[in-house]
Amino acid sequence: MVQQLRVDQNARRPSRLSPVPDVSQSIASGERHPFLQALEGSIRVFTSVHRSFFTNVMVQALHSADQGMTVLVAQFLKGGIDQGPGHMTHMGQNLDWLRCGYAGCIFETTDDADAQRAVGELWSHVKSVVQSDQYGLVMLDELSLAIEYGLIPEAEVLDLLKHRPTQMDIILTGPKMPYSILSMADQVTEFRREFLP
Numbered sequence: 001m002v003q004q005l006r007v008d009q010n011a012r013r014p015s016r017l018s019p020v021p022d023v024s025q026s027i028a029s030g031e032r033h034p035f036l037q038a039l040e041g042s043i044r045v046f047t048s049v050h051r052s053f054f055t056n057v058m059v060q061a062l063h064s065a066d067q068g069m070t071v072l073v074a075q076f077l078k079g080g081i082d083q084g085p086g087h088m089t090h091m092g093q094n095l096d097w098l099r100c101g102y103a104g105c106i107f108e109t110t111d112d113a114d115a116q117r118a119v120g121e122l123w124s125h126v127k128s129v130v131q132s133d134q135y136g137l138v139m140l141d142e143l144s145l146a147i148e149y150g151l152i153p154e155a156e157v158l159d160l161l162k163h164r165p166t167q168m169d170i171i172l173t174g175p176k177m178p179y180s181i182l183s184m185a186d187q188v189t190e191f192r193r194e195f196l197p
Contacts, residue, residue: 041136041169042186043161047177049192051145054173061139061171065095069136074126075099076119076146077106084118085125096135098122109149119151127156133165144174144181154178 046054058073065071071094083089084101091097100106102118110116123146130138146152161184164170172181182188 039167041164041167043184044169044171044187044189045177045182045185046171046173046189046191047144047182048175048190051142051175054141054191057139057141057171057173061095061137064137064169065092069094070134071095071137071139072126072129072135073097073139073141074122075141076122076152077142077149079104079106079118085121098125106145106149106151116151119146123152123156127160130160130164130168130170133168135168137169137171139171140173142174143172144177146174147178148176154180157181158184 046057048054061071061073073095075098077100079100079102083099085098087101089097100115100118100122102115106115106119126138126140129135143152143157147154147157158180161170161181172185177188
């Protein structure tokens with residue numbers, strides 16, 4: 001037996017939803033639609049007692065790029081492949097990988113003018129792409145050591161983090177991360193594994 005339901009087209013039912021405001025005027029004037037507002041990005045820090053390569057951080061970068069987010073990986077103290085800002089490696093459609101344009105890797109505080117110039121050029125490039133909002137995720141590898149070695153001013157890093165585009169995620173890695181950066185971070189992960197000789 002089939003029972004038919006009669007619907008009164010003229011009946012007025014109260015709505016549980018709040019009325020949607022008319023935003024056509026604001027959209028026409030060039031404002032962003034309120035439903036298209038981006039989520040706020042995060043600052044994440046990965047640190048360790050020793051200098052190491054953070055494989056799981058790279059996995060996050062690759063995963064984000066695979067999901068369609070534009071990603072920049074900048075390695076401040078690893079060189080040796082004549083890369084620099086002018087010779088960026090494009091890995092797939094969404095991942096750009098960049099090292100400083102120095103002939104080798106930097107392991108300690110150095111007076112080498114070439115090393116200082118190479119890290120300075122990379123830092124200037126990173127600041128410009130962050131300010132121009134070119135990437136959804138920016139990973140700054142061994143930034144803490146670049147600060148400790150006097151190659152990048154801590155105050156400039158703090159300024160970059162404070163004034164980055166609101167939807168941008170930034171990941172910072174390295175041992176001895178300054179407390180000023182740790183206090184700004186949304187997430188801090190510390191690796192404590194000791195390697196056997």
